[in-house]
Amino acid sequence: MNADIVFDEERPEQQSVVDYKKNQKQRKLLAYLYAEGTCTLARLTKVLHSSVPSVTNLVDELIQDQWVTPIGMGSGSNGRRPVLFGLNSQYHYTVVLDISTHDTKILFMNTQREVVHRCDYPLQLINNPDYVLSLVDCFTMALTDSGLSLGQLITVGVSMPGLVDARRGINLTYKNLSKGYDSLTQCLSEKLSKPVYILNDTKATVLGESRFGNAKGKQQMLAINIDWGVGLGILVNGHVFQGASGFAGELGHIQVEPEGELCHCGKIGCLDTVTSASALVRRVQRDMQAGQVSKLAVFRHEIDKIDIDEIISAARHGDSYAIDVLHEAGLQLGKGLSVAISLFNPEVIIIDGVLAEAATFILNTIEQAINKYCLSDFRNDLTIEITQLNGAAKWLGTHAYMMEDIFANY
Structure with missing residues (x-):
């Protein structure tokens, strides 16, 4: 299964039961590794309620698609130590645009939720009719500085204040940002050449805290x-x-x-x-x-x-x-x-x-x-x-919002 189909809307109308169940397990496996970090095959068999050969095949396919990789060895007292698997941090990068009224941060993150490059700009949202054009320029500069290529990025997530309707991709507080487009996500997606998600900054914060902070669980x-x-x-x-x-x-x-x-x-x-x-x-x-x-x-x-x-x-x-x-x-x-x-x-x-x-x-x-x-x-x-989380809740929440949706549609 190729990562490109994550965003492919032309899916077959019918799918065999076997393929459907396989896809469901792959999605659950990826989501589990994202939330927990690393896991052994033995643990994954319990999580997925599947046999060792079946889970081994799923992991092998995801390794080929560069989503999963062996991370190291787990602890064990009986016989050979088990291999730990986790998400591959060398592929499938995402970008978080942390937008506030007083500045803009651009963070490049890997699948392990690590910030691999960050740029801060004094780019203010309020009273700035050219904000989107300036944001695109900053994105281009930050991408060059990061050493990554556009092809290595799978999606862009936007965290910003205001009345954000994430489903429609609009911000009613800052309507002029998407002037000439049906939505802000459509506007940015066209200009950045990547799928774009948008989320209110406080909702990103609560998501980050619930997934990775003191409120986990x-x-x-x-x-x-x-x-x-x-x-x-x-x-x-x-x-x-x-x-x-x-x-x-x-x-x-x-x-x-x-x-x-x-x-x-x-x-x-x-x-x-x-x-x-x-x-x-x-x-x-x-x-x-x-x-x-x-x-x-x-x-x-x-x-x-x-x-x-x-x-x-x-x-x-x-x-x-x-x-x-x-x-x-x-x-x-x-x-x-x-x-x-x-x-x-x-x-x-x-x-x-x-x-x-x-x-x-x-x-x-x-x-x-x-x-x-x-x-x-x-x-x-x-x-x-x-x-x-020392200010990282918004970034982590935006990242989780994107990745969980990607895995849900894998």
Whole structure:
């Protein structure tokens, strides 16, 4: 079976039962190796409920197609040590375009989820009518720098903020990106000459956390992505909850301050306006101009130099004003999360995004707010944790989204 047929839509209308069962087992084998890393033939026979000769034939075919390779030797106390098999990391590379409002990252990844090359660009999504053209130029440069060829890439995955309908490949928040095309995926696929997947950044985060983070094995979990906006990823019965149009999880747009600021969405007092990184930066900049006493006052005449990293750094150095700002953000986040907890009754909440760096200052206050606003029965078995994936959850989730779909259609 050739890897090219992964994207071949011209499939036979009828398929023999034998071939169908064989394909099903190959898909399950690939998905298992992707999730677990390595496995022996003996273990694969149990996973696939097949005989050793049958599984050996499946593995041999996948080795010929360059999807699987021997990785090393397993441990064993009786006789010869078993061979470990895993996905071949020398073929079938994917690209993740990690797009945010303030920068763009391009990551080339192998089947073992390893980043083999990364390029960061100060390419901003907001107020940039030529974003797609610039993105294509950056992709071309990054591909050259990576040492890979276009033929070695099997697909491109896009993680980005906004109201993303993954099924239709559109982003309703940034409609102009795909001007002249039916969808953003169609636009990028034509320009990059590869199949393209698109996923909301927070949904990519919850998928990464559920597959490879502290939430692995959990069936009901939430991941809050506190970046330049606030998003909520929802896992229900082990699957990412999308909603009718793929927009579920816009926690940042629930109202927490009826007399608050105008949000960019057009509503008043959204959670985004008091807890997102951009909101915190705006608040601190205003307070510094108004004469607030703080270590951050050194930027009073260079107000644009204040960013979220400077605020967190000031808090770590004991600045009481910066600590209070983060403390208040934690309380408001906890209040918003209390609504989500009451709706979804999760086992665990993972906190990710730029404010995860401020865990020391926000985690306790988030928990205090949840204790205050949630029924006790909802919080008894609930744990709240900071991500342990060090910013990689989005990339891993986007990669998993692509690879799991590829294996499902192999």
